Amino acid sequence: MSKDEHREGIKGMANPTRYGIERVAYWLMRLSGLGLLAYFVGHIYETSNILRGQVGWNEFLELTQTTEGHLVLAIVIAMCVFHTVNGIRVMLGHGGIGVGKPARPDYPYEPASQNYRHKIGIYSAILLAAIAMMYGLAVMFGE
């Protein structure tokens, strides 16, 4: 990518502040997707510790019993829930479902694709993720 093209770059792509909740959802979807991928790789590594026998397995599991471990798992729960719920919304949208019908637009040109159905989908994904995370925290710290 050459400087001459004057592209906004990753900084602009990842800036969720300018274009409404839909752009926030886009940003959270990427972040949670990459976060889950990182967790998935870590998870494979973690479970491979079984090869070191019961002692190695237990040693590694202790990592998740620390405060930091609990917090990381809580974030993973939130990422999981948001990514799944918003993923279903995005897949429906990509199939042209719930994105509104073409119609002669009138000023001030509220775009029909940025409608309440998708907004509700995004807010519920965030809300469900927060609830699941809090439930997870309550279980993990409430032991």
Add this chain to the structure above:
Amino acid sequence: MAQVSSISNEQTSPTSKLITLRISRFNPEHDESSGFMEFSVSYEKWTTVLEAILDVKKHHDHSVGVRYSCRQATCGSCGMIINGKPRLACFTKISELNSDVVTVEPMNNFPIIRDLAVKFEKLFDTHQKIKPYLIRDDTEIESNEKEFLQSPEEVEQYIQFANCIKCGLCNSACPTMATDSSFVGPQALAQAYRYVADSRDKGKDSRLKIIDDSHGIWRCHFAGSCSQVCPKGVDPAMGIQLLRGYMLGFRS
């Protein structure tokens, strides 16, 4: 490069107020990087950002590079970043920005010609790439009917997308455009939908083939920023998802 100057505006009226207009200056031929020049400009409730820029050109610095023509949101040449978002300068009133400082910069994701003017070659190329005309074997002249009839309902299917003025604001707001220089972009994809949805057109298959590309429609993540900045209510995000609906078999 910062510079503050006040414009002695002979028409200053009792209702006019002042803003600071910050204009991004950059000439790729001899500047290393861009800088801002600041001007104090008086405005009325109805003054547009374009008028303020033209005021600066007229009374203070005629070298400010800006492109415009119609001054009525029709030609699509005055797109720029105004207070952080892509907008048409002629269609944005200073009063609606609710800010004492108005910052104007060239649109993102387009090469800069000078200051606020950007190159549109790529935009027009991708627009042409999707074959923006009716494709069919017969022509109006040969056919028995004088024109290809359409019902009002059939017109509704595409007329929204025919409002596109090729201003490029959507391509400037798009997060995929921000990093992928080969992406066909929301403007062209919305136009692909405009012709695919036209009952007179028979070129659906060839058009879908063009956008079914590694830098084509699949790069859209439905962030919707294109639709939020479109000044004509085109809603490219809707057109793209409906188009993808055809391609994925969700719609026929």
